[in-house]
Amino acid sequence: MKKTSCWLLLGTLLISLSGLAKAETPTVAAASSLQFALSEITTRFQAESGQQVRLNFGSSGNFRRQIAQGAPFEVFLSADDINALALHEDGLTESEGIVYAYGRLVWLQRAERDDLPGEGDPLAAVERALEEYRETGRRSRIALANPEHAPYGVAARHVLERVGLWDEIQPLKVMGENVSQAAQFALSADARGGLVAYSLALAPTLAERSDYVLIPEDWHAPLNQRMVLVKGAGETAHRFYDYLQGDEAREILARYGFGLPAEPLQEEP
Known part of the structure; x- marks a missing residue:
């Protein structure tokens, strides 16, 4: 009986400690x-x-x-x-x-480039990458988060569909598991850039090596x-x-x- 009581007391103590650790x-x-x-x-x-x-x-x-x-x-x-x-x-x-x-989407690219798109045509870099691919076969990657499970990837897809580029960029697309990984891909040597979260573009570790232009809010679902x-x-x-x-x-x-x-x-x- 004493042994059973001991085990019950130990069990209760473990449950209590578990709950405390969680809190x-x-x-x-x-x-x-x-x-x-x-x-x-x-x-x-x-x-x-x-x-x-x-x-x-x-x-x-x-x-x-x-x-x-x-x-x-x-x-x-x-x-x-x-x-x-x-x-x-x-x-x-x-x-x-x-x-x-409320989140915002940006076009992000490496700072050493001198061809950042203007606010009036923020996807001009995507169009230039596609032209280069058609003419030379060179693949300058376009980065975004996977729209299957990342909301910023969904927003990026909406933007590209809006301007009729979603299907065209399939050979150039590189997808991150999340938008943070997509931002890293966007700044890699073989990438033209990417559609990522504004909050990441403003982060000091990314801001010092990148440029960005905001995507209009009404180009995608909020x-x-x-x-x-x-x-x-x-x-x-x-x-x-x-x-x-x-x-x-x-x-x-x-x-x-x-x-x-x-x-x-x-x-x-």
């Missing part, structure tokens, strides 16, 4: 367009609160699938509405969450970036979620080119 160090699944902005926000949050947060960056569609399969994320910051709301519809989040930012708390999220996850709606976090997001909702209020559960 103290939540893992956040974040769209890779947030790689630099969210890292800066998290550093401030940890310094001010004394609580730790673990960041995991990737594509929103992949995170949606992982959370649906039971991955232990407590906060999900998507690059769109669709993936976050799909989890809510499946009963996996505490509420519909909030739109915390990138309404929504975040949600996954059911079972702990106390630290809730505090971090609230912090992301505060003035300091919003100032950082704005500095990285994100548009901000006027009143970032949480939806009713």
Whole structure:
């Protein structure tokens, strides 16, 4: 009897410690367009609160699938509405969450080039790459995130379809698993450039070696970036979620080119 009681006590203790660890160090699944902005926000949050947060960056569609399969994320910051709301519809989040930012798309290319397209024709570089391919067979790669699971890839496809270039660029296209990887591809030696997140173009490590031009917002569906708390999220996850709606976090997001909702209020559960 004593042995059984001991095992029960040990089991209860392990469960309690597990729950405490989850509350103290939540893992956040974040769209890779947030790689630099969210890292800066998290550093401030940890310094001010004394609580730790673990960041995991990737594509929103992949995170949606992982959370649906039971991955232990407590906060999900998507690059769109669709993936976050799909989890809510499946009963996996505490509420519909909030739109915390609006994303923008840019044409990004290496800084040493002297032929950055103008705002009136931001895809001129794509057209020139296609002309060169037709005339010489040379493939200057066009980078974008995979539209199968990356919202910025979906936006890039919309833009290219709008101007009738999506089918034509197939021989030149190179796709990243997420928009951060696509930005790296866009700046590689064999690439002409790429369609990536504005927030990445403004990041110091990329800005010093690249140039960009904004893509008009009405050339693609809005990138309404929504975040949600996954059911079972702990106390630290809730505090971090609230912090992301505060003035300091919003100032950082704005500095990285994100548009901000006027009143970032949480939806009713």
